[in-house]
Amino acid sequence: MTGDRLAGRVAVVTGAGRGVGRAIALALAAQQAAVVLVDIAAEIPEVPYPMASVSQLEHTARLCRELGAAALTVRADVRSDADTGRVAAEALARFGRVDVLVNNAGIAAPSGRIVHEVTDGEWAVMLDTNLTGAWRMIKAIGPHMVGRRAGSIVNIASTGGLVGYRNFAGYVAAKHGLIGLTRGAALDYAPYGVRVNAVCPGSVRDSEPGEGRMLAEIGRSIGLDPAEHEEAFVTQQPTNRLVEAEDVAGAVVWLATDESRSATGSVVTVDGGYGVR
Numbered sequence: 393m394t395g396d397r398l399a400g401r402v403a404v405v406t407g408a409g410r411g412v413g414r415a416i417a418l419a420l421a422a423q424q425a426a427v428v429l430v431d432i433a434a435e436i437p438e439v440p441y442p443m444a445s446v447s448q449l450e451h452t453a454r455l456c457r458e459l460g461a462a463a464l465t466v467r468a469d470v471r472s473d474a475d476t477g478r479v480a481a482e483a484l485a486r487f488g489r490v491d492v493l494v495n496n497a498g499i500a501a502p503s504g505r506i507v508h509e510v511t512d513g514e515w516a517v518m519l520d521t522n523l524t525g526a527w528r529m530i531k532a533i534g535p536h537m538v539g540r541r542a543g544s545i546v547n548i549a550s551t552g553g554l555v556g557y558r559n560f561a562g563y564v565a566a567k568h569g570l571i572g573l574t575r576g577a578a579l580d581y582a583p584y585g586v587r588v589n590a591v592c593p594g595s596v597r598d599s600e601p602g603e604g605r606m607l608a609e610i611g612r613s614i615g616l617d618p619a620e621h622e623e624a625f626v627t628q629q630p631t632n633r634l635v636e637a638e639d640v641a642g643a644v645v646w647l648a649t650d651e652s653r654s655a656t657g658s659v660v661t662v663d664g665g666y667g668v669r
């Protein structure tokens with residue numbers, strides 16, 4: 393959907409190289425936000441599948457520009473204080489302000505093993521990326537938002553932030569933690585006009601144009617046949633279809649605009665009814 397609901401605003405999106413992050417970037421750009429597209433665009437040795445590439449990140453930027461939005465790409469690892477600080481500095485140098493921060497970067501694996509078989513390194517990389525990474529980004533950009541007395545932060549959690557999944561203890565712990573971070577930060581920032589909310593997607597289709605691959609990797613982690621993994625996830629969702637990345641992006645756009653001005657600390661599920669069964 394195109395419009396001008398975010399004209400003049402600047403949004404930072406992490407994990408924007410592909411998948412849900414790309415869909416979020418495009419939806420914000422379609423509302424004329426300038427976008428700062430952040431991705432590690434490099435492999436993480438502990439993660440058993442490839443991260444987005446530099447060319448995928450640049451492709452997201454090209455697609456945003458085609459929508460008439462300004463786009464800046466920044467290669468950065470949300471696990472690094474130096475990198476997240478650089479994201480804030482580059483965003484402010486180029487655009488002078490940041491109105492929206494979407495903490496979307498995340499990993500699904502290493503997973504697929506009983507909790508006591510997770511190694512220290514595997515636990516650390518999961519928590520560092522899916523939980524501490526969001527805190528680092530808030531640490532880098534929050535002071536600017538507090539200074540301006542305005543801003544919207546959206547954390548992309550998961551149904552795994554609300555319920556457990558067998559053999560995914562690290563992911564589930566990180567995403568529950570991300571909802572806790574959302575609630576704590578929402579209270580800290582409420583007096584300063586900065587809102588913090590979470591979105592919990594259900595099983596999102598790895599769409600062709602978006603090049604996402606998390607659902608396939610979750611399926612692989614639990615031994616699902618790659619040809620049939622989508623079907624297995626569909627049957628878990630009462631709507632009997634997978635969530636599209638664009639559905640998640642629509643919720644993010646609402647949370648990014650002032651239309652949601654009374655929502656802070658809220659947890660918005662976009663899960664095809666998974667959580668209400």
Ligand SMILES: NC(=O)c1ccc[n+]([C@@H]2O[C@H](COP(=O)([O-])OP(=O)(O)OC[C@H]3O[C@@H](n4cnc5c(N)ncnc54)[C@H](O)[C@@H]3O)[C@@H](O)[C@H]2O)c1
Pocket residue numbers: 406407408409410411412413430431432433434443444445468469470471496497498499500521525548549550551592593594595596597603604605606607
């Ligand atoms: N796909 C799903 O079914 C699903 C369901 C619920 C929640 N989510 C959440 O949505 C978010 C996006 O998932 P996706 O399906 O698009 O996955 P994806 O693997 O396709 O994309 C994740 C992106 O994050 C980037 N990234 C990973 N680690 C990073 C780091 N340390 N620093 C910077 N960038 C990093 C990757 O390079 C990649 O571009 C994740 O937080 C995920 O947990 C996805």
